[in-house]
């Protein structure tokens with residue numbers, strides 16, 4: 001078994017969720033209203049960004065390969081590497097297993113850390129062939145969720161984020177994916193501290209949402225969309241973000257988002273921060289009306305600047321997961 005994932009530091013030096021906590025809201029709350037709030041966030045993001053049609057990949061095995069290659073690099077680099085593999089007919093476990101490590105590394109060079117990733121792909125291919133037939137949809141993916149997750153986590157270089165990406169997007173199994181974008185958005189909206197262990201955040205999502213593959217698929221992709229297009233680490237674009245009228249938005253971001261002062265800590269604290277129009281007790285959901293001044297069309301045409309990507313040689317230290325998921329180059333998603 002791999003050791004548990006190390007918690008990542010998000011928003012170093014700041015405890016964004018401390019303000020909601022002062023109001024009586026707990027990070028990763030167990031309140032039954034959390035499910036409604038998570039649905040609200042999902043619906044808002046879906047309305048703003050539309051369906052993301054994840055994961056880009058022509059076969060489940062290609063998705064598995066992409067999940068490894070996207071570690072610590074931008075998706076456009078992964079596309080080049082996968083294009084090279086496709087051009088050499090290597091997108092099956094059998095073909096990849098028969099390829100020399102050095103040749104494989106050369107083909108995936110555009111994805112960075114190519115020697116490390118070649119070894120990881122070979123390890124993943126080894127597991128795949130050990131568990132049955134390979135092909136474009138390996139038999140491995142038919143294992144029950146927990147067995148498959150455990151097997152994936154035992155592969156060198158496959159961390160929980162990569163394993164859950166394979167489970168959800170290649171195996172179509174309901175395993176929620178948590179990444180740095182997830183942590184940042186949760187922290188800025190008072191739902192988590194942001195540096196909780198991976199498993200705590202995953203369990204929290206899965207405890208408050210039904211085990212619904214299309215829902216998990218879309219939810220994670222939408223979080224990546226808002227994280228990539230709006231919720232940058234230093235300068236979040238709250239004014240044009242579909243989540244900008246959340247009453248629990250981080251206090252420091254409220255003026256930028258055009259929100260008034262934070263609710264008074266002296267007043268009665270609701271059991272959980274909810275968006276306007278949602279009863280915290282979950283008894284009724286009324287129509288949410290955005291104030292006119294903020295009822296603006298999200299900036300779908302936002303200019304996406306290139307992500308700075310290190311171009312390391314083939315070796316180096318990378319963790320088993322990535323903070324640069326398949327990014328939101330809206331035109332590049334598969335149909």
Ligand code: SF4
Pocket residue numbers: 185188189226230231232236237238241242243244245249253257
């Ligand atoms: S950009 Fe602002 S409103 Fe949007 S998710 Fe980030 S913190 Fe929230």
